Every structure is written in C-alpha cells, then in structure tokens.
Amino acid sequence: MARTAGSIGTETAKRVLKEALSLFAHHGYAAVSTRQIAKACGLQVGALYNHFPTKQSILHGLMSAHMQDLLEALAGSNFSNDPAGALEVFTRFHIRYHIDKPEEVFIAYMELRNLEPEPYSEVMKLRQQYERTLRGILRDGQAAGVFKIDDVPVTAMSIISMMTGVNTWYRYGGRLSASEIEEIYVNLVLSVVGLGKTATPKLEEIA
Amino acid sequence: MARTAGSIGTETAKRVLKEALSLFAHHGYAAVSTRQIAKACGLQVGALYNHFPTKQSILHGLMSAHMQDLLEALAGSNFSNDPAGALEVFTRFHIRYHIDKPEEVFIAYMELRNLEPEPYSEVMKLRQQYERTLRGILRDGQAAGVFKIDDVPVTAMSIISMMTGVNTWYRYGGRLSASEIEEIYVNLVLSVVGLGKTATPKLEEIA
DNA sequence: AAATTAAATAAACACTTGTTCATTTAAATC
DNA sequence: GATTTAAATGAACAAGTGTTTATTTAATTT
Structure with missing residues (x-):
C-alpha cells in the first residue's frame, strides 16, 4: 500500500498535532514515541516525516x-x-x-x-x-x-x-x-x- | 575490575538517589537513562541493580x-x-x-x-x-x-x-x-x- | 586465616528509539 | 489523459533502552 485514498497533507498534519497534544499531555514528551503518535493517527512512522522534520x-x-x-x-x-x-x-x-x-x-x-x-x-x-x-x-x-x-x-x-x-x-x-x-x-x-x-x-x- | 576499594552499599545507594534526584529534576524521569545515572555515580549500569530493582x-x-x-x-x-x-x-x-x-x-x-x-x-x-x-x-x-x-x-x-x-x-x-x-x-x-x-x-x- | 557475603565490572539480552529511504499509489497540474 | 507532485507504506538504520548474568574483588563474618 501507499498513499491512502482521500488523504490530504494539511489535514494529516493537523491530526498529528492533535494526537501528539493528547499523548504529550498524558504521558509527557519524552515518554511518547513517534510510533505511538503515528499509531494514534492511523499511520506508519515514516508518514510523520512528510509533515514534520523531527x-x-x-x-x-x-x-x-x-x-x-x-x-x-x-x-x-x-x-x-x-x-x-x-x-x-x-x-x-x-x-x-x-x-x-x-x-x-x-x-x-x-x-x-x-x-x-x-x-x-x-x-x-x-x-x-x-x-x-x-x-x-x-x-x-x-x-x-x-x-x-x-x-x-x-x-x-x-x-x-x-x-x-x-x-x-x-x-x-x-x-x-x-x-x-x-x-x-x-x-x-x-x-x-x-x-x-x-x-x-x-x-x-x-x- | 570488580568491587571497588572502600565501597559500601548504603552509601552508594544514597549517592544514586542524590544523582538521580538532580538528573530527574533537570531533564525529567523519562528523559534520563539508567546509564546516565550510573555515570553520574561513577558506576557501570549493572551496579545500580545491586541497590534498586528497577x-x-x-x-x-x-x-x-x-x-x-x-x-x-x-x-x-x-x-x-x-x-x-x-x-x-x-x-x-x-x-x-x-x-x-x-x-x-x-x-x-x-x-x-x-x-x-x-x-x-x-x-x-x-x-x-x-x-x-x-x-x-x-x-x-x-x-x-x-x-x-x-x-x-x-x-x-x-x-x-x-x-x-x-x-x-x-x-x-x-x-x-x-x-x-x-x-x-x-x-x-x-x-x-x-x-x-x-x-x-x-x-x-x-x- | 578461611569462608561467606556484598558490591562492583563487563558483556550480553531482547527490544525500542528517532530517522531515512526506496517504492507505491493517489491527487493535482498541465 | 499523461505527467508531476504529494502522501502513504514497509523495511531498514545505527544507536540507545532497561535489565540480567557470569565473574571478580573487597569487606565481613566465623
């Protein structure tokens, strides 16, 4: 699989921020992995890096x-x-x-x-x-x-x-x-x- | 090498707590590794586990x-x-x-x-x-x-x-x-x- | 002085970390 | 409708994670 039907960059980026917000607030930045963030967004890790460099x-x-x-x-x-x-x-x-x-x-x-x-x-x-x-x-x-x-x-x-x-x-x-x-x-x-x-x-x- | 000359368990344990306190306060628990704690105490990682189970x-x-x-x-x-x-x-x-x-x-x-x-x-x-x-x-x-x-x-x-x-x-x-x-x-x-x-x-x- | 216990090392364990890359597919542009 | 661009996958990377283990040496007990 690759690019998902209906996926739009700006909306995915917003979703990442939203899920990261929740995860960071609950467990702390250092305790949250990029894979956890990706999972919460329904993505693979690599996809995060299309929207955020780090x-x-x-x-x-x-x-x-x-x-x-x-x-x-x-x-x-x-x-x-x-x-x-x-x-x-x-x-x-x-x-x-x-x-x-x-x-x-x-x-x-x-x-x-x-x-x-x-x-x-x-x-x-x-x-x-x-x-x-x-x-x-x-x-x-x-x-x-x-x-x-x-x-x-x-x-x-x-x-x-x-x-x-x-x-x-x-x-x-x-x-x-x-x-x-x-x-x-x-x-x-x-x-x-x-x-x-x-x-x-x-x-x-x-x- | 093995047991260091002059080493006493209770004192090492105190030192670990002291160094961990400082490290946790500065960087946060999740961001501090056991190796960092050990290093601050002048120990190898494994030695920590003589004093603390986790x-x-x-x-x-x-x-x-x-x-x-x-x-x-x-x-x-x-x-x-x-x-x-x-x-x-x-x-x-x-x-x-x-x-x-x-x-x-x-x-x-x-x-x-x-x-x-x-x-x-x-x-x-x-x-x-x-x-x-x-x-x-x-x-x-x-x-x-x-x-x-x-x-x-x-x-x-x-x-x-x-x-x-x-x-x-x-x-x-x-x-x-x-x-x-x-x-x-x-x-x-x-x-x-x-x-x-x-x-x-x-x-x-x-x- | 010998035997036992305590406290350290060094190496390894299996797993997770953030990040990169080649590849694939969908959307946007021409 | 063909080409280009955007956004995803999945596998890999090297480094770091907490913890365990066999071994060595010092301190303590007998």
Whole structure:
C-alpha cells in the first residue's frame, strides 16, 4: 500500500498535532514515541516525516501555536481603564482560557525543558510577554493607590501560579461550573491586591 | 575490575538517589537513562541493580521519601490555636521547605504521572494528607468567623498553587532573600482569606 | 586465616528509539 | 489523459533502552 485514498497533507498534519497534544499531555514528551503518535493517527512512522522534520518540531509547533493563540486572545480582550476592572478582565480571561484548553496549557508549562535552546527562548519570550501584561496592570493599580502590593513581580507570579493551578484540580463535570470557578477566582485575585469583595464586611466592628 | 576499594552499599545507594534526584529534576524521569545515572555515580549500569530493582523504584524512593519528610516536618511545626496564626505558620513552613528543597518538590509534582499505579496512589495519599491539613485550618478560620472564604477547597488549592509557584522563579542569590520572600508570602496568603496587613488602611475613607 | 557475603565490572539480552529511504499509489497540474 | 507532485507504506538504520548474568574483588563474618 501507499498513499491512502482521500488523504490530504494539511489535514494529516493537523491530526498529528492533535494526537501528539493528547499523548504529550498524558504521558509527557519524552515518554511518547513517534510510533505511538503515528499509531494514534492511523499511520506508519515514516508518514510523520512528510509533515514534520523531527519529533521536536511537533512539540515546538504545539507550544508555539499555543502561546501565539494565548497572546492573541489576550490582546482581543476588552480591558477597562481602572486597574481593578483590568485585573478582573485578566483573571476571567486566564481562568476561562485555562479551563478551555487544559492540554495546551499543561504542555506549555511541563515541556519547556524538553525544547532545544532556540525554540525554548522563543517560547519563553512569549511567556514573559504574558507575564509583563499582568505586572503592568499591578503597577498601574499600585501607582493609582487602589492596589495594596508589597512586591509587584512576586505578586504577579503568585497570581499567575494561583490561577494556573486551576488545571491541577479542575475536571469537566465536577462540583463547580466554569462560571462559578471564574467568580471565585476573581474574588481570590482581587483579595491578593487588597480588594476582596467578601473581605469588607467589618461594618459591625465600625458601628 | 570488580568491587571497588572502600565501597559500601548504603552509601552508594544514597549517592544514586542524590544523582538521580538532580538528573530527574533537570531533564525529567523519562528523559534520563539508567546509564546516565550510573555515570553520574561513577558506576557501570549493572551496579545500580545491586541497590534498586528497577529504575522506577529509584523514582518511587525519591518521591516517597520526600513526602514522608514533608509531612514529618509539618507535624513538627508549632501551630498556634488561632486560625490566622496557624495559617501563618503553615505558609512560612511551606515557603521555607520549598525554597530549601526545590528539586525534591519539583520532582514530586512533575513526575507523578510516571509512577506506576501502586506507588502513585501511595504518594497521592500523602499529598492529600498535606492538602487536608490546610483545608482544616481554613475551615477553622471560617467557622470562627475570622477568615472570609467563598469556597474552602478551591481556596486551599489556590493557596497551595500560589505558594508552590515560588519554585518556578526563585533562584538562590536572587533579588530577595528567603526570609523576605517568606514575609511577602505570609502577607499574600493572609490577604487571600481577607486578612491582609497592607489591605486595611482605608482609614481616610472612614474618617 | 578461611569462608561467606556484598558490591562492583563487563558483556550480553531482547527490544525500542528517532530517522531515512526506496517504492507505491493517489491527487493535482498541465 | 499523461505527467508531476504529494502522501502513504514497509523495511531498514545505527544507536540507545532497561535489565540480567557470569565473574571478580573487597569487606565481613566465623
């Protein structure tokens, strides 16, 4: 046998990325063989190399596409002018995106060390761009005197870690819906900068 | 050649664990070969099998020992009776431990999926015990009316993610000392439950 | 001091790894 | 409709995988 009836290059390439995404997310890049990927696509190993020059390039393709996607989606968000509003938008965006694309997010975090130097620094640049956006919001709020922050860089990383952590426990169909989780995280993140909604009711103490 | 002069089994076993820890932390369990481990120890591959029955058992040994260690150290901490004090102690403990043993912590998180079913559930049980401790503190504070918490389980996971995130950016000799980081995190975590020290000065608004 | 046990080497085991290549067949182009 | 290009197969490549084994030597026990 040879070329399969109905086979089209671009579609096969997409299928490879999709199956590799799932396999890498479940078992890790290093633990997945090219033959496993091919099998998941219903192909022989050799066929992969019509679409990707190396196994590494599949990982790079996945991570690069994800970071581009993330940054584009972030850029498409509607940020309000007041810092608290902007931080809320950022939080909702991050949580929603991470709940919607858990495998992409997971790989982007877990497989960084398996990227060769050049792809690594490319992906890291995009990552840092995302983090810089949050730091900007925090600094604005701090300058405006509405956020109470000890240390902006540490607080930014803490907020990102806190939010990204949703992927370690959230499973579709669980106790809470995505919207409920989003609301909880908005509150948590605003609390971190001293603006918790539920942290205010000390009225009895004042009265 | 054969048995090396001065070689003692228990010490070699420790050396294997130490080198494997470093290699697994840097490249990941699946990406490290038994020959690499042996070489780092100044041994031939076969010698490993005098001390560990499988490569998997080395990973299991590392993760199991780490979790035992973590829980013992936690149990040795002096928890105060008031919830805010207890949460502060927990936070200081977690940050300090994670800064002191970054490789152990990193592996315990990253390599869970590479454990076979039995070791996996053993390690997961210890992990859940640790998380349960934090949930207990949060629930106590909520019941006492001193913590403002929307959802205890989500808040607990958020706090753990936030704190553990310190390992993604902290490097020895950086801008902040371990003690400074500890202080910042105490403040961050207390903020999350509505008790931020810096989050109170709204006196002008009241006056 | 002799016998036993522990810890190492060196070589081999069967199998898997990522990648390449000649070949075949389908789709696209002329 | 013939030619070229694209996409697949299947076999092979050399290197690397975790693990086992026979053997040697050092440490420990008797």
